[in-house]
Amino acid sequence: MTATSGARIHLENLTKIYPGSTGPAVDNVNLEVRAGETVIFVGPSGCGKSTTLKMINRLIEPTSGRIRIGDEDVTDMDPVRLRRKIGYAIQASGLFPHMTVAQNIALVPKMIGWSRARVGSRVEEMLDLVGLDPGEFHGRYPRQLSGGQQQRVGVARALAADPPVLLMDEPFGAVDPITRDHLQDELIRLQHELHKTICFVTHDFDEAIKLGDRIAVLRERSHIAQFDTPEAILTNPTDDFVSGFVGAGAALKRLNLTRVRDVGVVDFPTAGVDDPLQDIFDTLRSGATNELLLLDRNRRPYKWLRRGDLSRAKGSLARAGTLVTDTVTRDATLRDALEAVLTDNAGRVAVTGRRGEYTGVVDVETLMNNVHELLEADRLEALAHQHDLQEQRERETRLAQEGLDTGEGGPGGRA
């Protein structure tokens, strides 16, 4: 069977006001999701991201605005018929416990009137697609499955009738981190095969970066703070809210933006290949470490020499020590340096200048100290941002209240 690929989703001025509440829960959202694209709605709890998602399949009816899927305006369509064309996967899988895995997956295909045989083969196909052995899992009940397996079946059920659009509401929120990682990888693989249009809600920014073609960072009332690729959001957050939300990711980003030359490299005992053996011996004995870096005639890192290597060398350096396999330049990013240090079995790497000459060494300890300093700086910066944001909000609230008094009202102070 050839799979239906994604359809474009277009939200126009979408607003939801719950009866009895003062302000809108979702305020005038305009968003276009391209066909076959994975868009992640990410934001703090209560920002209306889930409400926005549920308005796409009209589990929550919008107060105003239009929803278009493909070329069709679905705002006034029969919601039951609409939902059968939209896959829906939720947290903790939402499988019906009194039905077997096969019955759960078969629900939507049966409802839209597929033949028995077609439903049967589709169930097998879907189980296979999400990496579960049909023979083994077909007749099981949800409670006989692990959390991760349940979630896979949940995705299989959502995809069973081959809908062009898939809505996922924090689907991996209730599983352990390792399983979540697997499920994310699986989803990426699936999407690579299927090219559905996926809208995915999460509050986990790392998940958003991993899965999204584009990320919509939402603030309260579902206002879009930034809607862009993960790279753009990481390197160029539009405002304090976004950079605050990127949070821990910012530290990693800092590793990419910080160069080795910006952090201190440590000095390491060195010796030239032409130095007399006795000098090398003396250096090793007097040095704090029991190792030194042997440099070649152009002062490039050549070999790591340990005390033991020397005693076995018997007068010649030709076969003693370990050849230097990896060096980083002073312009390398901290991330590259970390990579090199992590793969080196002694946990250090030589840093070289422009012509490959030795300038110093970075080791795990130096890197750790630097990363800690960066993190600490970032944390303080984020705190300051939060504080500013808080003050700004308070000011806005005050303005809004005063505005109400003077009869102006409206969303005062929002820039």
Added chain:
Amino acid sequence: MSFWEYVGTRHAQLLTDTYQHASVVFQCMVLATVLGVLIGVVTYGSEWAGGLATTSTATVLTIPSLALIGLLIPVVGLGVPPTVIALTLYGLLPVVRNAIVGLRGVDPALVDAAKGIGMSRTARLVRVELPLAWPPILTGIRVATQMLMGIAAIAAFASGPGLGNEIFRGIASLGSANSLNQVLAGTVGIVILALLFDAAYVLIGRLTISRGIRA
């Protein structure tokens, strides 16, 4: 005459009474189940209506059965009609209460999921909510049946069918040779019937409750 001799000589009458007793309880129970689940389905969604349904069925239960049947006689006459009406009313409470509790106890996330994959209101009720609420409803039916077994004996007061006739005849002729045997036969018959019905419910439970939610 010993109890066993009495049973031996009157077994034809006793079997007829037992059969009628079982039959009237069974039929009233079917009626009470259908009505009770219906009332539950209609009212569980609203706090107010659900409360009203539970309270009114509970009120019915506080009316003494003899009084209720007595009150029904001038309205619907003697025999089967007052019996069926009274038994059905008494059977309602446990079914209604458990139906409401069961339907309200269905995980909202599952109802949300059912809606989200495109199930209509009816499909949601029939395929998701009722099957998940079925174990407590069945418990309600079981409790109601036990209760009706005893109450059905009172129906003989209104010339209704069943083992109550044996008991009433015995009480009416207290002091005569067979009076004790008559009361005993009626009572033992009801107890045996109750046990048989209970066994049947265990079987029905095994057959109708999905393996996925069975305790």
